[in-house]
Amino acid sequence: MPGSGLVSTGEAAKSIGVGRATLARWWAEGLVVPTLVTAGGHARWDVDQLRRDLAALRERDE
Template sequence: MTPRPKLVSTGMAAAELGIDCVTLARWWRAGLVDPEFVTAGGHARWDVEKLRRELRERARRNEG
């Protein structure tokens, strides 16, 4: 059985990435990144490692 990822709030995920939480929320609204889970109240929960991978892959695609 694989361990469940640690899910964090938008503010915590943004802090881990060294960006502002408004930036991460804007990327989400623009469809550039997707949270792992969205609560019933509309709050995103992020797997930071998955988010880092998504951003690296996007940067690689944009380089070429």
């Protein structure tokens, strides 16, 4: 079902150990992309996918 297992920006940030503002900035900079953006413009994140995306960024930068 679409949307199941997705969390808010604050919850996703907490799950990966960064502040909400940091994750929002990474999104604004195009470093990460939320799984879903609601009609109201709120991001919803799949934390496992976010972790994979961040791991790929680290590998790319090494």
